[in-house]
Amino acid sequence: MDDAALHPLDDPRTDPLDVAADAARVIAERTGVPRHDLALVLGSGWGGAADRLGDVVAEIPSHEIPGFSAPAVAGHGATTRSIRLAGTDRYALVLGSRTHLYEGKGVRRVVHGVRTAAATGARAVVLTNGCGGLNPDWRPGTPVLIRDHLNLTATSPLEGATFVDLTDLYSQRLRDVAHTVDPTLDEGVYAQFRGPHYETPAEVAMAGVMGADLVGMSTTLEAIAARHVGLEVLAVSLVTNAAAGISPEPLSHEEVLEAGRAAGPRISALLAEIVGRI
Ligand code: 8IG
Numbered sequence: 001m002d003d004a005a006l007h008p009l010d011d012p013r014t015d016p017l018d019v020a021a022d023a024a025r026v027i028a029e030r031t032g033v034p035r036h037d038l039a040l041v042l043g044s045g046w047g048g049a050a051d052r053l054g055d056v057v058a059e060i061p062s063h064e065i066p067g068f069s070a071p072a073v074a075g076h077g078a079t080t081r082s083i084r085l086a087g088t089d090r091y092a093l094v095l096g097s098r099t100h101l102y103e104g105k106g107v108r109r110v111v112h113g114v115r116t117a118a119a120t121g122a123r124a125v126v127l128t129n130g131c132g133g134l135n136p137d138w139r140p141g142t143p144v145l146i147r148d149h150l151n152l153t154a155t156s157p158l159e160g161a162t163f164v165d166l167t168d169l170y171s172q173r174l175r176d177v178a179h180t181v182d183p184t185l186d187e188g189v190y191a192q193f194r195g196p197h198y199e200t201p202a203e204v205a206m207a208g209v210m211g212a213d214l215v216g217m218s219t220t221l222e223a224i225a226a227r228h229v230g231l232e233v234l235a236v237s238l239v240t241n242a243a244a245g246i247s248p249e250p251l252s253h254e255e256v257l258e259a260g261r262a263a264g265p266r267i268s269a270l271l272a273e274i275v276g277r278i
Helices: 016-031 107-119 172-181 201-210 220-228 253-277
Strands: 038-041 054-061 079-085 091-095 124-133 142-151 186-192 214-216 232-242
Touching (some): 016 079, 016 107, 107 124, 107 220, 124 142, 124 253, 142 172, 142 220, 172 232, 186 232, 214 232, 220 232, 232 253
Parallel strands (some): 038 091, 038 124, 124 232, 142 186
């Protein structure tokens, strides 16, 4: 076998944190920013939401950074930006796309972005996603803070005997910051399914019995990896559709994109104000 052709994260002899350190070095070189202070991961519907954070210092096609893959889904951006936060000398690293578990590239790729964020110096990460909602009061386009999660993927980003405490995984301090910006923000428990299919109505009902308020295909593995490398985690879901069986309407990817477009101005302002206070 030709080892040179193996992706660095697919080689079991490689430490994924070394690949993240390589990625961070390339980001520092290409952006001219030696240290980033925090990172954001933009999910479905959040594509424009970082546009009000400040001035874009540099924009890099993500696949040019070690360990990153080209995105699989239309509507998921594919650049990594360094943004100088308005009125400060602090820098945010904005990852415009993520690798999903359902792509089948392995869980190391899924969490490479948050590991890279930590390696650039970030102390906190804001994970965003689009998801289905179980609460019928959450109209498409409603942002909801993640308070806790159910990882239903049957996997972990951690390898070996790495026992990480996940009490307060979704930082109470950062949720309090978000609530000072918008006291009306609801909170919920996010259940991650592997996807890429949406749930059946029975699976949504099961998730509800288990305590879920939100169903999606991302975020929990990234949050676990983020905690492992010492990042403080804030996660915000955009409810882009009622979960299967909650409303009589069938689910569509087009509906997801449209809810994101409609919610754009509100979630951009929300994100800018939260990030400004972290
Ligand atoms: I956007 O209803 C979006 N992503 N699992 N279920 C799951 N993922 C989603 C959904 C949904 N909507």
